[in-house]
Amino acid sequence: MSDINVLTLVGSLRAASVNRQLAELAAESAPDGVTVTVYDGLGDLPHYNEDLDTEDAPAPVVALRAAAAQADAALVVTPEYNGSIPGVLKNAIDWLSRPYGNGALKDKPLAVIGSALGQYGGVWAHDETRKSFGIAGPRVVESLKLSVPSTTFDGKHPRENSEVSAAVRDVVGKLAAEVG
Structure with a gap:
């Protein structure tokens, strides 16, 4: 593997979120x-509105699409909000799915991981995220999964958990291997 760029989208806007920490761990351990x-x-994106989706799209949309276009693959790290996808992430999916059939992540490999409260670690949100992105155009790698209950970390950074660190590194490595 050489020169593979993985764009990571985090479904939580909170600076100290466990999911942001998992994304940092992915970057550190690649x-x-x-x-x-x-x-x-992601927090700067306006709500998706087809009336705004023109040649003069808002600057945050242009920046997201450019980052996605430059990426070879995408890693989505997300919590679960009320049993589903956080709104900010769903909004990003909607922007990235356009133009219909030719979005910036079209046919690029994508994996979804993350953490949430509860014993299943956000599995519902992860499944919904995979489904939405699968419709939006990326090639979702269904076998690359990691859903960790946030209680696993006991207030510590995920990098301090050797099993989670190894699993994140494994997902990133396997995702990169999917780049064709």
Whole structure:
């Protein structure tokens, strides 16, 4: 593997969220030749509105689409809000799915991981995220999964958990191997 760029989208806007920490861990522990970039602009996106989706699309939309276009793969790290996808992430999916059939992540490999309260670690949100992105155009790698209950970390950064660290590194490495 060499020169593989993985764009990471985080479904939580909270600076100290466990999911942001998992994204940081992915960036820190990426295999040689793989660069993981955590995208920080999801909170700046306007709600998807086809009337705004023109040649003069808002700057945050242009920036997201450009980052996605430059990526070879995408890693989505998300919590579960009320049993589903956080609104900010669903909004990003909607922007990235356009133009219909030719979005910036079309046919690129994508994996979904994350953490949430409860014993299943956000599995519902992860499944819904995979489904939505699958419709939006990326090639969702269904076998790459990691759903961790946030209680696993006991207030510590995920990098302090060797099993989680190894699992995140494994997901990133396998995702990079999917780049064709």
